[in-house]
Amino acid sequence: MSGAAFATPPIADLVGGEWAPCTAQLGFSLEDPATGRPVTVAAGSDPHRVEQAIAAAAALHAAGTWQRLPAAERADVLDAVATEVEAAAPEITALEAYATGVPIRQTGMLSVILGGAFRLAAMQLREGWLSSALPREDGRLAHVDRLPWGPAACVVPWNAPAPMAAHKAANALAAGCPTIVKPSEYAPYGTQALAAAVARALAAAGLPGGLFQLVHGDASTGARLVGDPRIRAVSFTGGLTGGRAVAAACAYDIKPVQLELGGNNPLVILPDADTADAARAAADLLTTLNGQWCRALGRLIVPAGRADEILRAALDRLATLHAGSPLDPDTDYGPLIHSGHLARVAAARDALVTHGGTAHTALTVPGEGNFLSPTLVTGVSPAHTLHEIFGPVAAVHPYTTLDEAVELANGTPYGLEAYVQGADEEQALAVARRLTAGEVKVNGSSIMSLHLFTPRPAWGLSGYSEEGTAETLRFFTNPRVVGVEGGFALHGRP
Numbered sequence: 001m002s003g004a005a006f007a008t009p010p011i012a013d014l015v016g017g018e019w020a021p022c023t024a025q026l027g028f029s030l031e032d033p034a035t036g037r038p039v040t041v042a043a044g045s046d047p048h049r050v051e052q053a054i055a056a057a058a059a060l061h062a063a064g065t066w067q068r069l070p071a072a073e074r075a076d077v078l079d080a081v082a083t084e085v086e087a088a089a090p091e092i093t094a095l096e097a098y099a100t101g102v103p104i105r106q107t108g109m110l111s112v113i114l115g116g117a118f119r120l121a122a123m124q125l126r127e128g129w130l131s132s133a134l135p136r137e138d139g140r141l142a143h144v145d146r147l148p149w150g151p152a153a154c155v156v157p158w159n160a161p162a163p164m165a166a167h168k169a170a171n172a173l174a175a176g177c178p179t180i181v182k183p184s185e186y187a188p189y190g191t192q193a194l195a196a197a198v199a200r201a202l203a204a205a206g207l208p209g210g211l212f213q214l215v216h217g218d219a220s221t222g223a224r225l226v227g228d229p230r231i232r233a234v235s236f237t238g239g240l241t242g243g244r245a246v247a248a249a250c251a252y253d254i255k256p257v258q259l260e261l262g263g264n265n266p267l268v269i270l271p272d273a274d275t276a277d278a279a280r281a282a283a284d285l286l287t288t289l290n291g292q293w294c295r296a297l298g299r300l301i302v303p304a305g306r307a308d309e310i311l312r313a314a315l316d317r318l319a320t321l322h323a324g325s326p327l328d329p330d331t332d333y334g335p336l337i338h339s340g341h342l343a344r345v346a347a348a349r350d351a352l353v354t355h356g357g358t359a360h361t362a363l364t365v366p367g368e369g370n371f372l373s374p375t376l377v378t379g380v381s382p383a384h385t386l387h388e389i390f391g392p393v394a395a396v397h398p399y400t401t402l403d404e405a406v407e408l409a410n411g412t413p414y415g416l417e418a419y420v421q422g423a424d425e426e427q428a429l430a431v432a433r434r435l436t437a438g439e440v441k442v443n444g445s446s447i448m449s450l451h452l453f454t455p456r457p458a459w460g461l462s463g464y465s466e467e468g469t470a471e472t473l474r475f476f477t478n479p480r481v482v483g484v485e486g487g488f489a490l491h492g493r494p
Contacts, residue, residue, distance in 0.1 A: 006032075006098050006327065011188050013045045013216050014195055016056040017209020020049065022216050026185055033101035033335040033370045034325045042185050044217025050224045056210030057151035057178035058230040066211055067148050067176030071130060075122035077205050078174060082122070084201040085166065086115035088193055092162050096190035097326040100159060101335040101370065102289050104327055110447070113163035114194065120452075121174035124473055130175070140484050146477035148176030149256065150232030153225045155246070157238045158184035158337055159292045162194045167472065168235045169198065173212065175476035177233065180213045182225055184238075186337055188216050219245070229253050233476050236260070237294075239390075240461055247464065258475050259463040260456070262388035263416030264298035266409035267445075268431060269310055270402075270422030271303045278302075278421050279313035281445040282394075285419065286314075286374045287321065287333050288447050291392030292341075294462070295417040295447070299385060300376065301408045304398035311376060311396060315362035318374050323365040333363065335370040336391060342370045345391030352377045352395065355384040386412050406434045415459025419445060438462065 011022045022043040029038035045053075060066065066074070085092075089111045097104040124130075133141040152175075154168035161183040172179040183191035195214040202212055215221060219242065226234045227249040235258040236246045243261040250257035267285055269278045285297035302310045326334035336342045349372075353359055357380030365371035374392040385395040399405040409418055418437035422428035425442060432440040438457035439450060449456060449468075457466035465475060 006094075008039065008095065008098065008189050009192060011040075011043045011216055012192065013049055013053075014199055014212075014214040015045075015049050015053045015209075016213070017199070017203065022046075024217065026218050028340070030099070030186065031338050031370065032098070033337055034327075036335075036339055036369045044185060044221050045215040047224060050215050050217075050221060053180050053213045053215055054151065054225070054228050054230050057180055057213065060178045060208055060210040061148070061150045065208060066173075066178065071125040071128070074174060074176070075125040077202070077207065078118045078122040078125070078170065080205060081170075081198050081201040082115040082118035084197045085118060085194060088197040089114050092190045092193045094327065095193055096160070096162055096187070097334075099187040099189050100289075100292070100337050101326050102159070102292075103331040103334045104329060105331070106289060106447075107160075110160055110163045114166045117163075117166040117170040120469055121170040121473060124470065125174055129470065129473065130477060136483065138486055140486065142481055142483035144479050144481050146175070146474065146479050149476060149478055150177060151230055152177035152179050152233045152235065152476055153231045154179060154181045155222055155226065155234070155236045155238065156181070156183050156191065158187035159289050161187050162190035164237055165191045165194055167467075169212065171472040172233070172235070172476045174473055177476050178211050180215060180225060180231070182215050182217065182222055185216065185218045222246070223249065226250065227252075231255070234258070235472070235475065240388075243463070256465070256475065258465040258467060258472070260294065260416075260458060260467055261461060261463045262390065262414060263294045263296070263462050264386065264388045264412040264414045265295055265417045265419065265437070266299040266301050266435070267297055267419040267421065268301045268405050268409050268435075269303065269306070270420065270424070270428060270431065271306070272423040272427075273421045274423060275306075275309060275313045277443070278310050279317040281419060281421050282310070282314040282376075283317040283321070283374070284445040286376070286392050286394055287318070290334050290336060291374065292336065292390055293447070294388075294390075296390075296392075297394040298388060298412070298414075299382075299408060300394055300396045301405050302396060302398055304400050307378075307396065307398040311360065311378065314376060315360055319362040321363055323363055323371060333365075333374070336372055337370070339370055341391070342372055345372060345389060345393060348389040348391070349375055349377065349393045352380045352384060352393070355380050357384075357395070382408060382411055388414065402431060406431065410436045413461045416462035417441070436460070438466070
């Protein structure tokens with residue numbers, strides 16, 4: 001299905017409860033990834049609209065309209081939002097697949113996050129996660145209430161924008177923060193459909209338009225948003241360059257920032273690992289979201305004596321995948337999001353070859369569109385595989401001892417995700433505990449977290465401030481402690 005057969009909505013922002021077409025042209029065209037053909041000119045919000053959005057959020061926070069609602073009432077609203085979002089999930093899923101090139105089977109799997117994020121946030125409110133009390137020695141209570149920082153900005157990337165926007169916005173709203181979402185300029189459609197569903201539910205509940213808003217644009221829009229002192233909390237998922245700029249802006253205004261950035265993630269194959277299992281894990285991690293995800297494979301670390309065997313098995317596994325249109329339910333692997341990104345990934349692959357590597361591919365991909373066959377590169381020094389490529393290209397590094405394998409796994413400045421594959425689970429867990437990463441999966445390679453209620457932290461250049469079901473809710477709050485101290489006097493006088 002091409003752009004001619006799939007209608008995308010005009011790019012529009014939502015400010016103060018009113019939708020308006022985006023008029024600021026960004027200087028490039030959005031593409032149908034499956035064909036590589038231009039679809040429309042990329043557009044962003046006019047700076048005046050961004051200013052209006054920030055002003056509306058700040059005024060609403062000052063009025064206290066939303067944050068003073070009892071937690072149970074906020075939870076009811078979030079459940080109503082979830083219902084509206086779930087009804088829109090098929091549309092959002094299709095728009096995400098079309099815009100990003102990710103196969104619809106995968107965007108469909110991620111769609112559980114859309115409504116689920118709002119239901120989880122509502123559950124946390126009902127269970128009292130934002131309030132607690134601790135008894136003092138005199139029997140009185142010290143009350144701890146987690147209060148909203150204020151207007152929040154949620155900035156999401158292009159690889160799975162709507163699910164990430166749902167997660168961030170649901171928790172910001174649950175915390176009591178008026179929320180402004182900005183998706184990537186390369187994939188605006190799914191998040192816009194999500195925003196429309198959220199806005200419908202909030203309007204039906206009689207809530208003001210400044211509570212939830214959507215703006216579009218490139219880094220200049222993001223800079224206006226996160227650099228404004230009226231924005232009091234920023235949650236950003238994206239690349240390292242953008243993350244550094246966001247962190248600097250937030251540091252100036254002394255406001256909390258949540259950063260989930262890139263990863264150069266290792267898969268350590270232990271000497272006793274089953275060959276088929278190792279090949280499946282490597283292929284999965286190389287091709288999930290078409291390799292365009294922060295937890296994708298960066299370094300395949302294999303026993304030196306089995307390197308050729310595992311490489312052949314991984315390539316054989318890749319060869320069985322079906323590459324095609326992201327909107328085809330039979331597609332396993334789709335195109336990269338944009339010809340510009342395809343060029344960057346291909347250049348990174350070619351640079352590894354220039355540094356002495358040999359590129360290995362097995363999957364035949366369509367000649368039309370932004371396709372790149374998943375690639376494993378052997379023979380390149382680890383000194384040249386330090387940084388994230390953010391595409392279906394990974395290096396293969398052999399090792400002779402487990403100490404060397406651990407050193408290779410920890411030998412990049414990132415620390416988001418790591419994977420260990422081995423038949424002896426206890427030995428695999430022992431190796432996993434030596435790896436510097438926010439999450440380490442043993443004998444697993446799915447896109448989902450190990451547990452719904454574990455944190456999703458990051459080390460090194462992979463980010464700052466953990467995300468998670470509870471962690472993201474807490475991020476948008478700051479605790480206030482209130483209690484009666486009584487007659488205590490420092491110098492013994494009443």
